[in-house]
Amino acid sequence: MIRVTGRISIGEDELTEDFLRASGPGGQNVNKLETAVQLRFAAMASPNLPEAVKARLVTLAGRRMTKDGVLVITAQRHRTRERNREDALQRLLDLLREAATPPPPPRRPTKPSRAAKARRVDEKTRRGATKRLRGGKPGDE
Known part of the structure; x- marks a missing residue:
């Protein structure tokens, strides 16, 4: 179980990872190794998320949420597969934590x-009086 908040945890079996070739830096490995990670979480089918959190998650996720929920x-910031896996998981947890906090x-x-x-x-009256006392026309010296 992966702890999201004090009350919410998700099972590791609810997450699936696919690896694909990353764009960007990578030197000679960029065309050979699949270092980018695509982390999938079936949020709408998860029994561990309350309905209110699911509703806020749909709004927060935007285009990252498919029609199937x-x-x-996708994480491809780093050159190694392991760091991209950690990055994707951390981004998922941050998104879930943000959805778990109710709006003010x-x-x-x-x-x-x-x-x-x-x-x-x-x-206003005092300020106007002060300005009036300053007054005078140029040349009244």
Whole structure:
């Protein structure tokens, strides 16, 4: 079991990995070795994810989620297969953790109190008086 949060864990048997040739740096190995990793997680079929987390995951995943509800993460940043596997798993866990945190409650708009409005008007009046006292026309020296 892979621990995602304190309450959510996913089984290692729910993940499948495919290896493919990576683009980018790799020297002489780039055309010979399959170092890129494509990690697949059947999120919608997972019994370990609550429905609310699944709904948020669909939104967060965007194009990485297939129509069948399979989350596909491709990692090819590194030159070795092992580091790409770790990178893909870490990105999956980060995405699941983000989906597991519920959104904050919506902000309820409030109105300023009567005293706050009065303070604002008083401050405007004082500021205007200060500016008026500065005044004078050029050449009135």
